[in-house]
Amino acid sequence: MQRNLNKLANTTYDLLIVGGGITGACAAWDASLRGLSVALVDKVDFGSATSAASGKIIHGGLRYMQYGALHRARESLHERMVFQKIAPHFVHPIPFLIPTYGHLLKGKEILTLGMTLYDLLGLDKNNSKAPEKTIPRHRVLSRNKVLELFPDIDRVGITGGILYYDCQMHNPERLTLSFLLTANNAGADLVNYVKVKEFHKKDNRVTGVKAEDTITGEKFDIQARVVLNASGPWMHSLLRPLKRVEPRVNLQFSKGIHIITRSLTKNCALALATKHSHAGALVNRGGRHFFIIPWRNHSLIGTTNVPFEGRPDDKMVTERDILGLLQEINAAYPAASLKRQDVAFFYGGLYPDDIKRSVGDAYQGARKDQIVDHSTNEGIDGLISALSVKYTTARKLAQRTINLVFRKLGYKPPECLTEKTPIHGGKIERFNDFLFAETERNASRLKKDITRNLIYNYGTAYAKVLGHADKNPGWCETIHAQLPIINAQVIHAVRDEMAQKLTDVVFRRTGLGTVGDPGEAALQTCAYTMAGELGWDAQKIQRELMEVREVFSPSP
Numbered sequence: 107m108q109r110n111l112n113k114l115a116n117t118t119y120d121l122l123i124v125g126g127g128i129t130g131a132c133a134a135w136d137a138s139l140r141g142l143s144v145a146l147v148d149k150v151d152f153g154s155a156t157s158a159a160s161g162k163i164i165h166g167g168l169r170y171m172q173y174g175a176l177h178r179a180r181e182s183l184h185e186r187m188v189f190q191k192i193a194p195h196f197v198h199p200i201p202f203l204i205p206t207y208g209h210l211l212k213g214k215e216i217l218t219l220g221m222t223l224y225d226l227l228g229l230d231k232n233n234s235k236a237p238e239k240t241i242p243r244h245r246v247l248s249r250n251k252v253l254e255l256f257p258d259i260d261r262v263g264i265t266g267g268i269l270y271y272d273c274q275m276h277n278p279e280r281l282t283l284s285f286l287l288t289a290n291n292a293g294a295d296l297v298n299y300v301k302v303k304e305f306h307k308k309d310n311r312v313t314g315v316k317a318e319d320t321i322t323g324e325k326f327d328i329q330a331r332v333v334l335n336a337s338g339p340w341m342h343s344l345l346r347p348l349k350r351v352e353p354r355v356n357l358q359f360s361k362g363i364h365i366i367t368r369s370l371t372k373n374c375a376l377a378l379a380t381k382h383s384h385a386g387a388l389v390n391r392g393g394r395h396f397f398i399i400p401w402r403n404h405s406l407i408g409t410t411n412v413p414f415e416g417r418p419d420d421k422m423v424t425e426r427d428i429l430g431l432l433q434e435i436n437a438a439y440p441a442a443s444l445k446r447q448d449v450a451f452f453y454g455g456l457y458p459d460d461i462k463r464s465v466g467d468a469y470q471g472a473r474k475d476q477i478v479d480h481s482t483n484e485g486i487d488g489l490i491s492a493l494s495v496k497y498t499t500a501r502k503l504a505q506r507t508i509n510l511v512f513r514k515l516g517y518k519p520p521e522c523l524t525e526k527t528p529i530h531g532g533k534i535e536r537f538n539d540f541l542f543a544e545t546e547r548n549a550s551r552l553k554k555d556i557t558r559n560l561i562y563n564y565g566t567a568y569a570k571v572l573g574h575a576d577k578n579p580g581w582c583e584t585i586h587a588q589l590p591i592i593n594a595q596v597i598h599a600v601r602d603e604m605a606q607k608l609t610d611v612v613f614r615r616t617g618l619g620t621v622g623d624p625g626e627a628a629l630q631t632c633a634y635t636m637a638g639e640l641g642w643d644a645q646k647i648q649r650e651l652m653e654v655r656e657v658f659s660p661s662p
């Protein structure tokens with residue numbers, strides 16, 4: 107994937123997509139598979155905003171049951187199955203335990219009823235050939251069994267628990283990138299660090315955009331027959347210069363943060379209610395639910411939900427946010443006894459909230475994806491906005507959006523192929539067999555955890571990463587003593603995956619920094635390897651290192 111600004115400036119595309127999060131990535135992939143000429147730009151790195159701030163769950167929409175939105179639960183269950191099929195290296199089943207307290211409407215019985223219906227809705231959503239991809243039905247656990255699994259949780263009033271399965275993304279940043287790599291393989295031109303400044307308009311029709319390369323400051327135009335605004339939380343600011351458009355997109359945002367801590371639960375995620383009253387709890391103990399989820403030998407804990415009044419470019423996580431979440435966790439689960447130094451990493455993002463009704467859990471239940479054709483009310487043709495509320499359903503949102511793009515171009519939409527087409531590196535029928543075979547095959551050259559890490563992050567495309575190490579065996583060395591990440595991944599990130607900055611490599615191409623600060627030596631190794639590839643001087647290296655360190659410090 108090469109960064110070709112010249113081509114962007116000298117082509118008239120069928121579709122230009124603004125925003126390289128999961129919404130834009132899926133749209134670029136779908137449109138290019140169906141034969142459109144596509145360009146996509148992101149003002150920062152691909153997948154660096156909301157799409158890197160999720161709870162990493164591809165979920166079957168259990169929450170929708172609570173709101174009676176069965177069709178949405180069914181859609182999520184379907185999309186979860188699709189994700190497992192097209193991205194088997196990234197998306198894996200994981201068990202969740204919800205302890206129940208009390209009876210009837212307050213506890214186990216109502217949840218069991220809901221789960222039974224949920225399982226029925228998902229009956230036909232479990233057709234993988236690989237046994238490890240099968241999602242078992244829920245199980246009702248006795249009080250004793252729950253306490254055997256989690257002896258430290260609050261015992262007062264506990265009546266048992268429900269064990270159910272969902273899916274976890276191993277690496278959402280790389281998953282988003284892989285959709286883009288697939289789009290690129292199908293012909294899409296993708297460029298990071300290009301900001302759309304304004305739209306070009308002719309007779310009430312958007313004909314393209316004025317853009318700026320945020321690395322060099324160079325300004326240029328991009329022409330397109332249709333422009334898709336997939337800029338997530340920036341949607342308003344992008345539309346604002348068009349003035350008449352703003353009221354049609356219904357937007358305000360809530361902030362949610364997650365923290366990565368030492369491991370609290372090994373093989374099973376745990377859902378607990380906070381002590382404060384909240385409308386969005388799964389089983390109402392008076393609190394909002396948060397999840398303690400095992401991830402990469404750590405616990406991923408979140409989320410919070412507070413109204414957001416800043417700007418989407420603001421630093422998302424404050425020290426107060428972290429301390430507040432720690433307090434909530436320790437109050438609900440005193441045995442966790444989490445201290446500030448147990449927080450290895452943190453991140454935050456914005457979810458669209460509802461202006462009209464105040465719902466406790468904005469992300470989980472209330473909002474819906476939005477597709478806005480700006481010709482309908484505002485009379486501005488050639489412009490569509492798509493706003494996603496879930497990573498899980500982004501593929502489906504893209505399908506509907508690209509159907510509309512075809513209609514706007516004056517064609518009947520051809521069949522959408524994304525449901526059946528594996529993403530880059532994803533053509534694997536039986537993941538565990540593949541993992542075992544490849545780990546054995548590379549055993550003389552690579553430690554098992556290195557091959558495993560490569561396969562979980564690149565799927566079949568891991569061979570291309572190792573191709574770099576064929577030319578320089580030193581690139582098989584790990585960057586960090588405790589992490590199975592090798593130098594060849596840095597080289598691959600720069601040469602084949604458009605990494606422009608050290609932050610791209612540390613947080614989005616290799617995952618080196620997403621379980622905490624890997625330390626100065628590892629960061630310097632990465633920085634000097636990148637410098638060799640990109641011609642950075644000593645000053646530039648220091649600036650890049652500073653930017654990485656900034657990510658590890660919350661605002662006060």
Ligand SMILES: Cc1cc2nc3c(=O)[nH]c(=O)nc-3n(C[C@H](O)[C@H](O)[C@H](O)COP(=O)(O)OP(=O)(O)OC[C@H]3O[C@@H](n4cnc5c(N)ncnc54)[C@H](O)[C@@H]3O)c2cc1C
Binds near residue numbers: 160454
């Ligand atoms: C706390 C939290 C937890 C969540 N957990 C889950 C979960 O577990 N499972 C799930 O399915 N969903 C989850 N979600 C929802 C999911 O993360 C989002 O729906 C999804 O990531 C939105 O993707 P997007 O591409 O629309 O937006 P973004 O990822 O924000 O992408 C928008 C992109 O547009 C770019 N951009 C903006 N302005 C411009 C411009 N002028 N020029 C060029 N580029 C521009 C930005 O740089 C950005 O990269 C969660 C959300 C939050 C906030």
